[in-house]
Amino acid sequence: MTAPASLTVDLDALSHNFHALEAVTGVPVHPVVKANAYGLGAVLVAKRLLAEGARTFFVARLNEGVALREALGPEPTLYVLDGCVGDAAGALKAADLRPILNHSDQIASWTAAGGGACGLQIDTGMNRLGFRPEDAPEPFQGLELVMSHLACADEPGEPMNRRQRDAFAAASARYPDALKSFANSGGCFLGPDYGFDAVRPGICLYGGGPEGRPDPRLKAVATLTAEILQIRELPAGESVGYSRGFIAGRTRRIATCGAGYADGVFRSNCPDGRVWAAGALRPVLGRVSMDVIAVDVTDADIGLGDRVELFGANRPIDDAASAAGTISYELLTSIGNRCDRTCLGAR
Numbered sequence: 001m002t003a004p005a006s007l008t009v010d011l012d013a014l015s016h017n018f019h020a021l022e023a024v025t026g027v028p029v030h031p032v033v034k035a036n037a038y039g040l041g042a043v044l045v046a047k048r049l050l051a052e053g054a055r056t057f058f059v060a061r062l063n064e065g066v067a068l069r070e071a072l073g074p075e076p077t078l079y080v081l082d083g084c085v086g087d088a089a090g091a092l093k094a095a096d097l098r099p100i101l102n103h104s105d106q107i108a109s110w111t112a113a114g115g116g117a118c119g120l121q122i123d124t125g126m127n128r129l130g131f132r133p134e135d136a137p138e139p140f141q142g143l144e145l146v147m148s149h150l151a152c153a154d155e156p157g158e159p160m161n162r163r164q165r166d167a168f169a170a171a172s173a174r175y176p177d178a179l180k181s182f183a184n185s186g187g188c189f190l191g192p193d194y195g196f197d198a199v200r201p202g203i204c205l206y207g208g209g210p211e212g213r214p215d216p217r218l219k220a221v222a223t224l225t226a227e228i229l230q231i232r233e234l235p236a237g238e239s240v241g242y243s244r245g246f247i248a249g250r251t252r253r254i255a256t257c258g259a260g261y262a263d264g265v266f267r268s269n270c271p272d273g274r275v276w277a278a279g280a281l282r283p284v285l286g287r288v289s290m291d292v293i294a295v296d297v298t299d300a301d302i303g304l305g306d307r308v309e310l311f312g313a314n315r316p317i318d319d320a321a322s323a324a325g326t327i328s329y330e331l332l333t334s335i336g337n338r339c340d341r342t343c344l345g346a347r
């Protein structure tokens with residue numbers, strides 16, 4: 001029995017993207033698997049990437065790290081981007097997690113708990129987390145990795161990228177014994193001097209393009225489909241769905257498909273949403289409902305029980321996101337728990 005809305009995670013495509021990022025940067029890829037690997041399943045994703053040669057992973061939160069350590073066992077190195085928050089030091093140590101220390105209170109509480117392997121974030125202009133270069137600490141025992149994060153990596157022409165890169169090169173030179181990591185997905189494509197010792201891509205592993213649009217070097221990993229629950233003829237002049245969101249100017253054939261808010265379909269798909277069905281992109285009509293969307297399948301060779309693709313190999317996730325006024329990150333992390341989940345390429 002499959003649910004009407006179904007997510008497929010293609011692990012071979014994930015591996016392809018991992019090796020594509022290795023090839024383009026020439027340095028080790030340290031996958032970012034925070035937020036449940038952007039909604040796709042952190043354990044599933046990390047296990048496959050371990051098999052592909054990844055040895056170090058990044059999560060955002062302590063609880064993500066604890067869960068991943070439990071699932072992956074003692075081998076991989078796991079960094080927690082939030083760092084040593086509040087009284088987290090004990091829990092970090094218990095799970096052999098390495099905090100990315102972001103400010104002096106974090107260094108103090110990590111040190112007070114005995115210290116140990118950790119990372120350090122230098123803020124080179126994002127003004128989010130990390131030490132300003134002029135406030136960065138002296139090298140200290142246990143410091144294994146120094147990192148910074150790009151603010152505009154999805155805009156290759158933005159001069160801020162070069163400024164941040166140069167600031168990181170200067171600030172990180174103070175820590176000759178630590179591994180240097182700078183680039184997220186977008187940064188992987190900015191050129192060889194952005195790679196440093198290891199890169200930290202997230203979205204490109206999962207098939208989103210580095211500039212928010214589809215990139216031929218990457219394969220779609222996530223495919224979200226919805227089953228057609230009913231098909232009807234819509235006479236000219238009649239409307240579809242809540243608030244008469246669409247009114248037929250001429251007779252249409254309408255497929256009601258089983259995917260709605262709880263599956264990760266955004267209300268902002270009205271009015272520009274499209275899905276791939278029977279070999280073409282077809283408009284989503286009217287408002288998204290709680291559990292269903294209406295798709296114009298006039299002249300399409302498609303019937304009850306067939307599926308439409310909301311995003312995947314035929315409807316790139318970046319295009320689906322743009323049509324809904326958002327980005328691939330938000331679409332992926334919004335995939336609902338109610339969806340069926342299957343994976344392709346499991347070994």
Ligand SMILES: *Cc1c(COP(=O)(O)O)cnc(C)c1O
Pocket residue numbers: 032034081148149183184185186200201202203204
């Ligand atoms: C989320 C995150 C990444 C990965 O970003 P993508 O744009 O998904 O590649 C890398 N580094 C840090 C610090 C992050 O917060």
